[in-house]
Amino acid sequence: MKATSLNGSSKKRPALRLVSTKELPREDWLQIRKQGIGSSDAAAAVGLNPYKSQLELWLEKTGRDTGMPKADPLDEESPMYWGNVLEPIVAWHYSKRTKHKVRRINAVLQHPDPELCWMLANIDREVIGADDVQILECKTAGINGARLWKEGVPEYVQLQVMHQLAVTGKQAADVAVLLGGQTLEIHRIERDEQMIARLIELERKFWRYVETDTPPPADGTASAEAALRCLYPEDSGQVADFSSHAGLTAAFIEFKAVRQSIADKERREAELKQMLQQAMGDASRAEFSSGYVSWRKAKDSIGLDVAQLLQDKPYLQARYPLLKPGARRFLVS
Numbered sequence: 001m002k003a004t005s006l007n008g009s010s011k012k013r014p015a016l017r018l019v020s021t022k023e024l025p026r027e028d029w030l031q032i033r034k035q036g037i038g039s040s041d042a043a044a045a046v047g048l049n050p051y052k053s054q055l056e057l058w059l060e061k062t063g064r065d066t067g068m069p070k071a072d073p074l075d076e077e078s079p080m081y082w083g084n085v086l087e088p089i090v091a092w093h094y095s096k097r098t099k100h101k102v103r104r105i106n107a108v109l110q111h112p113d114p115e116l117c118w119m120l121a122n123i124d125r126e127v128i129g130a131d132d133v134q135i136l137e138c139k140t141a142g143i144n145g146a147r148l149w150k151e152g153v154p155e156y157v158q159l160q161v162m163h164q165l166a167v168t169g170k171q172a173a174d175v176a177v178l179l180g181g182q183t184l185e186i187h188r189i190e191r192d193e194q195m196i197a198r199l200i201e202l203e204r205k206f207w208r209y210v211e212t213d214t215p216p217p218a219d220g221t222a223s224a225e226a227a228l229r230c231l232y233p234e235d236s237g238q239v240a241d242f243s244s245h246a247g248l249t250a251a252f253i254e255f256k257a258v259r260q261s262i263a264d265k266e267r268r269e270a271e272l273k274q275m276l277q278q279a280m281g282d283a284s285r286a287e288f289s290s291g292y293v294s295w296r297k298a299k300d301s302i303g304l305d306v307a308q309l310l311q312d313k314p315y316l317q318a319r320y321p322l323l324k325p326g327a328r329r330f331l332v333s
Contacts, residue, residue, distance in 0.1 A: 015109035015112060017109060039164045040122070042199065043156035044056070048156055050156060054224075058206075068227065086140045093184055100136075105123050105125075109123065109167050121163060124136055132172060133173065137164070137175045137176070139178070146179040153189065157175060162195055173189050174189075277295060
């Protein structure tokens with residue numbers, strides 16, 4: 001696929017238009033994203049995305065992510081859905097507040113340097129006719145997500161925008177974020193050559209994992225856990241002998257020690273909890289100079305006694321079977 005130059009007034013070489021997205025089906029767009037690292041991938045590629053690990057991103061780029069749970073873009077309870085719905089509204093209010101005109105680019109952009117052709121970017125809006133800013137990134141954050149913006153633009157969003165500036169050669173971007181559905185904040189991010197150089201270095205290291213078909217190391221996150229289960233869903237029955245592997249042997253010894261430490265702390269936590277409960281008796285709350293604890297009865301609820309139901313009507317299990325796929329269990333001895 002031949003990329004064409006994206007016209008721009010920046011002194012740096014402008015980005016290339018890899019492909020138009022105006023009428024591009026979502027499935028084709030997802031396939032194109034596998035050809036490189038997009039701006040929304042940047043934080044995950046360098047291990048700084050709080051929601052996605054390098055290993056999960058690697059699965060996506062190598063086409064091994066079919067077993068991973070996917071967000072439904074039409075799910076009205078999904079942040080992705082509301083982000084897409086509210087993006088044009090955020091862009092309109094940004095223009096209203098700043099008086100800057102914006103427009104869609106409708107293309108997947110590519111870094112003009114052939115050595116960095118794997119650096120791709122999708123940009124929400126281009127700012128027109130402004131000397132001090134050229135890109136607009138639109139964000140929405142719900143009640144829970146808004147806490148990440150208390151100190152300004154979260155790191156993973158800063159990396160996303162810096163990646164966009166690297167690809168396009170532009171000097172600055174505004175991030176407009178709608179917090180809790182009613183507060184619009186606008187943050188300016190200026191081009192930082194040192195940060196871009198470091199970002200490219202780390203992204204190139206990740207892309208080598210993709211090019212060499214080598215999985216990056218897991219990082220202990222829930223994302224990496226899900227990725228490992230997707231990558232290795234079945235066991236072969238074989239035995240791996242790591243007894244002469246010094247690194248893995250040390251990891252195993254430390255793993256057991258950490259587990260024992262956690263067990264000891266959990267046991268002590270239970271003792272302290274019960275000490276407080278016993279002292280409280282039937283009191284609902286206990287106050288201290290540094291805080292409080294409460295011990296209240298929850299409301300009664302009515303559930304379904306499945307065991308009794310199947311005992312009374314055993315034929316229902318054959319009529320309504322539910323297959324629960326088995327999962328690999330990690331046991332330590």
